[in-house]
Amino acid sequence: MTDVDSWFAANTSSWCERTLTELLAAKASSGLSVSLVVPARNEAATVGDVVTRVREALVETTDLLDEIVVIDSDSTDDTYVVAQDAGAVVHRSAEIRPDLDSYPGKGEAMWKSLFVTTGDVLVFMDADLLDWDTHFVPGLLGPLLTRPEIALVKGYYERPLADGSADAGAYEGGRVTELVARPLLNLLFPELAGLVQPLAGEWAVRRELFASLTVPTGYAVETTALIDTARTRGIDAIAQVDLGRRAHRHQALRDLGGMATQILAAALDRAGWEHRPGDGSVLRQFHPVDGVATATDRFVPQSERPPAAGFLR
Numbered sequence: 001m002t003d004v005d006s007w008f009a010a011n012t013s014s015w016c017e018r019t020l021t022e023l024l025a026a027k028a029s030s031g032l033s034v035s036l037v038v039p040a041r042n043e044a045a046t047v048g049d050v051v052t053r054v055r056e057a058l059v060e061t062t063d064l065l066d067e068i069v070v071i072d073s074d075s076t077d078d079t080y081v082v083a084q085d086a087g088a089v090v091h092r093s094a095e096i097r098p099d100l101d102s103y104p105g106k107g108e109a110m111w112k113s114l115f116v117t118t119g120d121v122l123v124f125m126d127a128d129l130l131d132w133d134t135h136f137v138p139g140l141l142g143p144l145l146t147r148p149e150i151a152l153v154k155g156y157y158e159r160p161l162a163d164g165s166a167d168a169g170a171y172e173g174g175r176v177t178e179l180v181a182r183p184l185l186n187l188l189f190p191e192l193a194g195l196v197q198p199l200a201g202e203w204a205v206r207r208e209l210f211a212s213l214t215v216p217t218g219y220a221v222e223t224t225a226l227i228d229t230a231r232t233r234g235i236d237a238i239a240q241v242d243l244g245r246r247a248h249r250h251q252a253l254r255d256l257g258g259m260a261t262q263i264l265a266a267a268l269d270r271a272g273w274e275h276r277p278g279d280g281s282v283l284r285q286f287h288p289v290d291g292v293a294t295a296t297d298r299f300v301p302q303s304e305r306p307p308a309a310g311f312l313r
């Protein structure tokens with residue numbers, strides 16, 4: 001058995017292995033509090049459903065979650081109001097700790113969440129979920145509430161590419177995962193090759209760990225959390241949980257090019273790459289205009305926040 005196989009065998013479980021009753025008892029005896037954090041940028045169409053279903057299932061009828069906090073990440077739609085009406089505490093990312101300035105991006109919203117949440121454990125969930133269920137939250141909490149040595153838990157699932165075809169394969173979604181993140185991790189950080197969905201937006205982490213990490217402001221936050229946790233705590237501080245199935249809103253391919261660039265830059269930097277640009281770089285992409293390939297330069301931000309622990313009051 002390789003190290004990766006041993007890690008997989010010891011640290012992979014399914015959400016249905018632990019009952020809600022068992023988790024509530026584990027939470028009570030651990031004394032830990034839990035915050036659900038939902039970073040959301042222009043998700044008025046779906047964030048209300050995410051908040052409402054979690055609130056009804058896990059706050060109103062059980063004590064599993066202590067708070068649901070939506071971080072509105074520079075939305076230009078009604079995300080703030082919809083999330084608030086659904087029962088979440090909502091903060092605008094840019095308005096949290098204005099003394100620390102503000103950057104666009106998902107990682108920024110997650111980093112800022114450390115200043116407005118209280119949970120000993122943070123559970124992150126995307127706001128654009130279409131096919132999902134509330135067991136995602138207890139599923140992610142299972143290893144953290146029952147195994148003190150675990151500090152970070154990733155979710156995984158079947159993830160079809162919702163292209164409208166009836167026979168969309170269960171593992172066809174996750175284009176950046178399959179074409180960038182997985183090859184990158186296998187090549188440069190092979191101890192992380194056992195993660196089924198390294199980019200999953202559904203994951204949970206102990207506050208003290210997340211507050212100790214350097215956090216990319218954009219989409220590299222999941223990748224670096226894995227790399228930096230494995231480096232500082234060892235791979236056995238990471239567990240993963242099968243959550244079943246998940247579908248979400250897909251981004252356009254060229255937008256995913258920006259995400260891939262962020263993930264590559266942050267991972268290569270951690271592998272000792274000497275040419276990392278400062279706060280970002282230009283990605284030249286091509287679009288047909290009247291049948292002619294025409295260049296479009298996209299600036300891809302790559303800034304990182306230092307550990308939030310240094311700024312907590």
Ligand SMILES: O=c1ccn([C@@H]2O[C@H](COP(=O)(O)OP(=O)(O)O[C@H]3O[C@H](CO)[C@@H](O)[C@H](O)[C@H]3O)[C@@H](O)[C@H]2O)c(=O)[nH]1
Nearest residue numbers: 039040041043073105106109126127128199200201219222
């Ligand atoms: O500037 C942003 C961009 C996105 N989001 C929110 O972050 C979540 C995920 O964003 P999305 O654009 O849907 O990302 P995906 O294409 O789904 O990317 C996948 O891969 C990313 C890279 O690892 C992860 O960050 C995502 O959680 C994961 O779902 C959603 O709730 C967004 O509203 C923000 O809060 N701010």
Ligand SMILES: O=C(O)[C@H](O)COP(=O)(O)O
Nearest residue numbers: 173174175176177199250
């Ligand atoms: O996780 C990923 O790889 C990206 O979010 C892209 O996912 P998609 O191919 O399912 O849109």
